[in-house]
Amino acid sequence: MFFIDTLEIAGLGNRGYLAGGERGAVAVDPPRDVEQVIRAAARRGVRISHVVETHLHNDYVTGGLELARVTGAAYLVPAAARVSYARVPVHDGDRWEIEPTAGLALRALATPGHTPHHTSYVLEENGTAVAVFTGGSLLIGTVGRPDLVEPRLTEDLARAQHASAHRLAAELPDDAAVLPTHGFGSFCSSSRARDGATTIGTEKAVNEALTRDVDTFVADLLAGLDDTPAYYAHMAPANAAGPAPVDLTPPPVADAEEIGARLAAGEWVVDLRNRVAFAESHLAGSLNFEAEGQLATYLAWLIPWGKPVTLLAESPEQLAAAQRELVRVGIDRPAAAATGAPAGWVRDGEALASFPRATFADLAAAPGDGVVVLDVRRDSERAAGFLRGSVHLPLHALRRRLDEVPAGQVWVHCAGGMRAAIAASLLDAAGREVVAVDDSFDAAETAGLTVRTS
Structure with a gap:
């Protein structure tokens, strides 16, 4: 047998x-x-x-x-x-x-x-x-x-x-x-x-x-x-x-001052919490890659290769799981890390950031003036249908093409919410007013927003 x-x-x-x-x-x-x-x-x-x-x-x-x-x-x-x-x-x-x-x-x-x-x-x-x-x-x-x-x-x-x-x-x-x-x-x-x-x-x-x-x-x-x-x-x-053996020991612990200094130096500070918690409260300038999503794929895809990354996690267990995911794609050692809640990651006198979440029904009811709808799905997804009047920039291209996003309040969507949350954090870190559409794309059709091409 x-x-x-x-x-x-x-x-x-x-x-x-x-x-x-x-x-x-x-x-x-x-x-x-x-x-x-x-x-x-x-x-x-x-x-x-x-x-x-x-x-x-x-x-x-x-x-x-x-x-x-x-x-x-x-x-x-x-x-x-x-x-x-x-x-x-x-x-x-x-x-x-x-x-x-x-x-x-x-x-x-x-x-x-x-x-x-x-x-x-x-x-x-x-x-x-x-x-x-x-x-x-x-x-x-x-x-x-x-x-x-x-x-x-x-x-x-x-x-x-x-x-x-x-x-x-x-x-x-x-x-x-x-x-x-x-x-x-x-x-x-x-x-x-x-x-x-x-x-x-x-x-x-x-x-x-x-x-x-x-x-x-x-x-x-x-x-x-x-x-x-x-x-x-x-x-x-x-x-x-020939890959080297991995080192999964915890990275150095960063306090709020160090985290702020790393952000100021242009390093990536990645918040691993779920997108709902991140939208409600996060460190300004940090980026949201959910630990429960395709963390390794999308972080490794978007981050400039070799740039230091600091991880912010709810718990030591979430941090350890993220480290394990990341070594699989060659992000071997975080520069630093912190666990807990956003209040412990922000320096005295600095405010935490937030942005709203919404559904496609909310988007259908939103006033048209000053609203930009940003689709961050891949080309193949958009080819099957899209929102009327939307701007298309795939998530993996967004970081280097932020200047192509028109002025206004940006309602960003994908097919389910995870990629929209990443994109919303990129836009938020760049100082844009953003709304993360956390909804299934099927709901856009129900709301009468879509143009189907196939």
């Missing part, structure tokens, strides 16, 4: 896996904070004998090198991936015994497309394929995007994605489980992936790479690609160089 444990990395929209038998196991695409993989192995009572990477990741810093080091496991990395550390180079067709007495083995299957060197790994039990770890190749209903390596390679890699999906479908049985790393909210997905469990047989019926001819598939895939987080540019080089 074999087991497969899924390691959810929800903030990044990724999954890692631990698979094995009674004594041995393999870890697939592990996160940088490797403790959860080690705990999973301990619960199973197994030794991790192999750590494998499907590719050099573009969206997070891997824990593979560190996990192999601390467990003594063999570290398997595609041979064509250029790395600066010793590893077992993986070629198409290579095979490793995970637990010989149980007939459990892992076989490499070259599946280029997401990257030129991308490799999937087939889990076999007594010679029968029972699952395949597809990384950024075959996702649930879609495939990984092919444009993260080199623009000149994008179309060729898109065609390779189609061919790789068909190879997986042709060579594996219909009941083999498909276990991708990306596609659960990750921007490495070429289109919105479905969630849940799937198999090769299911994907044959529904996956766009397996239901369309190559030319149609490639044209549709390339037309649908949206912007990717700016921090992606730093992930593959970090993974090729």
Whole structure:
């Protein structure tokens, strides 16, 4: 018998896996904070004998090198991936015994497309394929995007994605489980992936790479690609160089004077509390990235790379969880931190800031004069419908294009409220009068505000 444990990395929209038998196991695409993989192995009572990477990741810093080091496991990395550390180079067709007495083995299957060197790994039990770890190749209903390596390679890699999906479908049985790393909210997905469990047989019926001819598939895939987080540019080089072990000890504690000095120096002070609490009361100039949202993705996307960041949290537990999220994308050590409430973060004689929250119904009832409606959703979202008269600046572009926001009271919205809250904090810090629309975009249509284009 074999087991497969899924390691959810929800903030990044990724999954890692631990698979094995009674004594041995393999870890697939592990996160940088490797403790959860080690705990999973301990619960199973197994030794991790192999750590494998499907590719050099573009969206997070891997824990593979560190996990192999601390467990003594063999570290398997595609041979064509250029790395600066010793590893077992993986070629198409290579095979490793995970637990010989149980007939459990892992076989490499070259599946280029997401990257030129991308490799999937087939889990076999007594010679029968029972699952395949597809990384950024075959996702649930879609495939990984092919444009993260080199623009000149994008179309060729898109065609390779189609061919790789068909190879997986042709060579594996219909009941083999498909276990991708990306596609659960990750921007490495070429289109919105479905969630849940799937198999090769299911994907044959529904996956766009397996239901369309190559030319149609490639044209549709390339037309649908949206912007990717700016921090992606730093992930593959970090993974090729060999990530250092993480340090998750608490950062230095900052008092109100230090926090104010860091703000004055142009550093980022990030408030991790939920958007309702932030809107009600916050330190002027601080920015709101909710710890419970996609903290790592959006903070790493928006912050100038390498700029010092100070974290403000409700509790030590919230701070520790945020640190863990951030090391996964290479924000290794906050410059400082403070916990508690805003009253303890502001200097004597300085007032706390606030701004109102509203719904789309409130916006529909608002006087038109002097009101600016700002849409911070992505291009693909706006293409499906938008608010009449609204200005469009995607959240990831807002910081460098603040001067393009027209004068007036800015009502900022997204699709659900989280991104609008980030944008509202950016505008508030820049001295703009802002209202954060904290509402589902469906309510805008109910309020009669939207123009639907599809």
